[in-house]
Amino acid sequence: EVQLLESGGGLVQPGGSLRLSCAASGFTFSSYAMSWVRQAPGKGLEWVSTISDSGGSTYYADSVKGRFTISRDNSKNTLYLQMNRLRAEDTAVYYCAKAVVAARHRDAFDIWGQGTMVTVSS
Amino acid sequence: EIVLTQSPATLSLSPGERATLSCRASQSVSSYLAWYQQKPGQAPRLLIYDASNRATGIPARFSGSGSGTDFTLTISSLEPEDFAVYYCQQRSNWPPAFGGGTKVELK
Secondary structure (H helix, E strand, O other): OOEEEEEOOEEEOOOOOEEEEEEEEOOOHHHOOEEEEEEOOOOOEEEEEEEOOOOOOEEEOOOOOOOEEEEEEOOOOEEEEEEOOOOHHHOEEEEEEEEOOOOOOOOOEEEEOOOEEEEEOO | OOOEEEEOOEEEEOOOOOEEEEEEEOOOOOOOEEEEEEOOOOOOEEEEEOOOEEOOOOOOOEEEEEEOOEEEEEEOOOOHHHOOEEEEEEOOOOOOOEOOOEEEEEO
16 A cells, blocks of 8 residues: 655744654655645645655755755655754644656655644744 | 636535636646645545546546646536545646635535
């Protein structure tokens, strides 16, 4: 079964850091670009970041550029999101998502994790 | 940056009725548009990609059409499980933005 499982969310103070993980199974992880998409409480979906299949290319939303870092370990089938200098407006459910087509960087997302909640508050 | 505008914001319909949802892009995205369904407390589910291709396991009552700047998601006959929020998303340019969503609610 194709599956993505996020972890690492929680409550953090403004200015703090958090590292999210997404464990993949059931497909050839190293063949697909992977992304993070977030959803603030009661709001719509916001793309956050994408990393290419090899990890050699990364892309970020302006709202997180310079604060968040996406990475992957293809030997562990795991995607990461390092979030630094967190702000209240980063409060959201964070989903990891898989690209539809192998090796395509900018794509739709056919597999999503269940999400992990990040709350930034003092 | 491409902006996607979905309309209407809310659609009130009964089971068995036809639902027509619109997504308009601020500039052409060719056919690089996807549609998702999201139910409360769940992750989004891909319905349609590249404007008109149904994703794996999606029922035939869901169909997508359009190109350029104007796109439509049609649900031919609403089933009880179809009441949800629907989002469009473009993959033509960075960032791969989402629309604001259309809620299909029970009338």
